[in-house]
């Protein structure tokens with residue numbers, strides 16, 4: 001897989017559905033044949049990828065929210081988002 | 096990234112023992128009608144009549160009740176769900192209940208217009224059955240000429256619309272040697288997943304057991320092919336392989352435990368802890384036409400009978416694996432030992448394992464297996 005860069009445009013396919021589950025009291029990610037419990041950071045990323053978005057913009061938004069340097073956020077986030085890409089729950093769109 | 100750090104599977108059974116479990120998913124068999132006649136069909140041999148089927152509005156109420164119990168995943172199945180003229184309405188009802196919709200279909204009658212309508216109504220994922228890797232093989236198993244070509248065309252309709260596609264292959268003596276070609280077809284059709292499941296011997300499949308039971312050398316070879324393909328196709332195709340349990344030492348877990356995560360609803364509205372539970376003769380199933388789903392899930396006799404582990408006898412009662420496999424399959428225990436409360440006879444610790452070994456030896460001894468009987472709607476009992 002190509003390494004992830006700030007210029008990549010990412011989107012969550014419509015079939016990877018993020019839902020706030022009232023019965024369980026936390027968000028779930030629904031994908032074929034599986035129900036997954038995303039960690040809070042994954043939820044924040046997935047929420048921001050409902051429509052095609054620059055990965056750099058996701059990093060900057062989280063950096064602003066957490067009042068942290070963008071490069072620190074990027075270092076933390078990249079392995080997480082790469083994993084989502086590998087599993088197909090996030091897609092890269094050719095610019 | 097480690098999968099576990101960001102995306103974890105739920106542990107829905109983490110709760111005080113006395114509480115009712117949280118429902119995770121439901122199987123809605125919306126009709127028993129089907130244009131195909133697979134000899135291993137998991138439908139009961141006595142099929143529900145079309146005029147007893149729940150309406151789309153009734154399904155809508157049931158879906159909302161299931162969601163209130165915690166259900167997230169819906170498996171829309173049959174028979175053939177596309178045999179329902181109002182399948183798009185049923186899907187729309189499921190979407191309104193905010194369920195994740197898996198459509199499980201034989202896909203021999205999917206037009207582009209219907210595919211568009213299903214996507215617009217909210218289908219999330221489509222599973223298409225693949226009976227064999229060739230047109231002749233597929234025709235012989237389904238008793239429908241041209242089924243293979245129709246399925247391939249339907250798969251293209253699914254992937255062109257951006258939906259994830261799973262191919263479901265049920266394997267047995269007649270097609271287990273074709274696993275490599277099935278994998279190639281899944282890749283060619285752009286499937287996300289391929290599920291290769293050895294036949295489970297209940298319902299129509301039990302009647303056809305001697306014709307369908309694979310030979311040991313077939314089982315070993317298929318296992319090797321799947322292992323190699325998984326490695327080779329990592330990131331392209333996920334392959335789930337369900338090994339044949341007659342060849343195993345321990346049974347498979349009964350879907351997360353009886354009455355723990357799932358329920359199945361028949362076309363006419365009977366609610367069962369599993370889709371094969373109708374094979375347990377002295378068990379009564381409450382119906383959503385007369386009883387709210389929540390009451391059935393929480394308190395009906397069928398769900399309570401094998402919930403948890405208190406009902407177990409020896410050797411399960413004192414076995415360390417009992418929370419892992421739940422004593423195996425109640426339906427298989429019923430069919431092979433005559434008592435659903437017995438240990439699954441697949442288990443090497445079961446006193447009935449010898450009966451199963453004898454059936455296995457008999458079924459695999461013949462060089463040419465007997466012909467199988469196709470599933471048919473009208474008469475009910477298979478003539479095996």
Ligand code: SF4
Nearest residue numbers: 349369371424425426
């Ligand atoms: S009882 Fe058997 S057939 Fe039914 S869900 Fe359990 S394992 Fe499956």
Ligand code: SF4
Nearest residue numbers: 410411414417422442
């Ligand atoms: S004895 Fe029962 S619980 Fe133990 S492995 Fe066998 S079936 Fe499972």
